[in-house]
Amino acid sequence: MRLLLSLALIPGLFGTVGVSAADLAGMLRLSPANPHYLEWRGKPILLITSGEHYGAVVNLDFDYAKYLATLEAAKLNGTRVFLAYREQPTAFNIAGNSLAPKPDRFITPWIRSTTPGYFDGGNKFDLERWDLAYFERLRDFVKQAAGRGVVVEANLFSCFYSPNSWQTHPFHASNNINGIGQAPWDEVLTLKHPTLVAAQERYVRKVVEELRDFDNVYFEICNEPYIGGVSREWEVYMTAVVADAQKMHPHPKLISWNIANNTAKVVDPPAAVSIFNFHYAVPPEAVADNYALNRVIGDNETGFRGTNDAPYRMEAWDFIVAGGGLFNHLDYSFTAGFEGGNFVYPATQPGGGGTELRRQFGVLRNFIDGFDFVRMRPDNSTIVGGVPGSHTGRALAQPGRAYALYFRPSLITRFSVRWTGYIEVPATAEYTFYTVSNDGVRLWIDERPLINNWTDHSEKEDIGRISLQAGRPHPVKLEYFYNGGQAVMKLAWSRPGQGSEPIPATALLGPQRERDGLRGEYFAGPNFDRPWQTRTDAQVNFAWGTDSPFPLPQTGTPGPLELALPAGAWNVEWWDPVSGRVVSGSKVEAKGGRVSLAWPSLKDDLALRVLRP
Structure with a gap:
């Protein structure tokens, strides 16, 4: 183990040992011209896709050939797949x-025994013992993807979200005949259980060997390790295993780490890791x-922002024009039996997707492929004025040659609120308090903590109970943070014999016992350290979604957009990111280092292409 751990820290681990110059040029690798992007088959590539929920191989009912054909037809070029x-x-x-x-339709790297007892x-x-049919299916999936111009992110592991999640895996002791996996769910992906680690390593080496000859694969070590139960030491170790297993391969694969939801600063990463992926990276x-x-910085999972197309289209454009090299939308219109991407999902689905959204992602790819993007860098200083307060703008620049710009409605993605005051109850009784939140919530009544779910999570109900007396006000403090997704914060109550209901304004008092509401102190960011606004909220019963808690500045016809451009002639095209139509085009002359451009329209989002003639 000590030897392998050291491998992950060797700079230049993916050298050319055993690899010809021709193979090196054709493999999926970091672009030599700009390592923020990938190169594949000798050409720079931006991965932009809208893929299924990762079960294409392990789910025997999923027709991956039809699915991959759908991606190719939409001119999308990537997919994620979970391997076990x-x-x-x-x-x-x-x-x-x-x-x-479905039961008996789960195929894995390991063959079924003759002993009954798998969890479902x-x-x-x-x-x-390996299941040869599994590896035949895996290789065929990757081969067909390669033939259709699709790069595969092969995900070796995922965190376990709960004991129920761990209960399904072949590594769980109750699901195998080998006595392996006697471990709690939050220690499975650590180095605490050597027998389990050895089984994991055998599996990793087998997968790496089976995919050795393909040029369209990179390995992600673990999906969402930051959720819990995954140690950094384990992740570094498995990274070293992958690197060691393929060091003599003709196409050594890139390795990616999934870092965080939204954002986090990557600190001291192993040299062998070339791609750093984030989820829900908005902004x-x-x-x-x-x-x-x-x-390469990637946004390889979206969701929890409703089922409409606009949030995910804007997320993709924003991320790519910010300098991201990889975008994968989690598309719920793909499922077994609907591999053409036409499944009609319910409004409660935790994300969106469909034919129209995939077409819009194709517009983004057409737009960005019109640039020599490996020569470009993010440079928002190109925009020197004229963006209304209702919108944000960003720019990707090849100075003096080409500029890609994107403008979208402002999006409040992180804030926190502290509500304080008093609550009066109509009768002495034990009360049940309910919070529905996305994300973190804490509730105190009479200075007693009732609810504490201070985590990033999708919409969730939490419950606390306390006996309260009528005739006197009881101090209440409610804290909330929003870190992305669909912002929700609701506070309700019930007493014996009655159903729950939002707490009415008549029961809520401010800190000075003023009537009809709690004082809400709003902060920019999730940490209560940047005061934003303060107001009285008659109730705490909010479903903001991705809207701001406060009205954004409204503008009429905005003034001209001001860009800093070198002197000379420029071709300008305004693009509609929905239709892909060029809504306005002109030739302008930059004088004095500036150009003023009239907005064609700014209802939603707009893209701008600026090129030398």
């Missing part, structure tokens, strides 16, 4: 989850926070 992880049918409230196979029926797995701060790493 699955979910229970009710996980995350996903209808038609392709990662939740069927026989247990034998971790000492795309993850790119700027980590651009100095000179590696």
